[in-house]
Amino acid sequence: MILSITAITLLIVMAMAIFRAIAGPSVFDRVLAVNLFGTKTVLFIAVLGFLSGRPEFLDIALVYALMNFISVIALLRYFEYTDRLQQQGESE
Numbered sequence: 001m002i003l004s005i006t007a008i009t010l011l012i013v014m015a016m017a018i019f020r021a022i023a024g025p026s027v028f029d030r031v032l033a034v035n036l037f038g039t040k041t042v043l044f045i046a047v048l049g050f051l052s053g054r055p056e057f058l059d060i061a062l063v064y065a066l067m068n069f070i071s072v073i074a075l076l077r078y079f080e081y082t083d084r085l086q087q088q089g090e091s092e
Contacts, residue, residue, distance in 0.1 A: 003051050010044045031075050038068030 014037055021033035042065045049057025 003047055007044060007047050007051070010040050010047065014040045014044070027079055028076075031072060031079070034075075035068065035072045038064070038072070042068065 017033045017037040017040065021030050021037065024030040024033055042061045045057055045061040045064060049055060049061070
């Protein structure tokens with residue numbers, strides 16, 4: 001019962017994160033919202049694995065967490081690099 005409520009709450013938080021990712025005022029707010037969505041997805045997969053009695057879902061959740069971390073770092077590096085190029089173009 002409690003884990004079902006937790007899963008529903010995680011879905012609500014994930015919907016709020018998607019809304020922030022779409023309506024975010026800056027690129028970094030959107031990246032942060034996508035990171036939050038990924039983190040909550042990992043928790044949701046872990047809760048679903050526990051509810052269904054399948055511990056192998058934890059392995060999937062760990063792989064997804066690693067992919068989420070690497071993709072957020074890559075996105076931030078990309079936007080940092082493009083901002084530098086844009087600033088150098090403006091200064092010339």
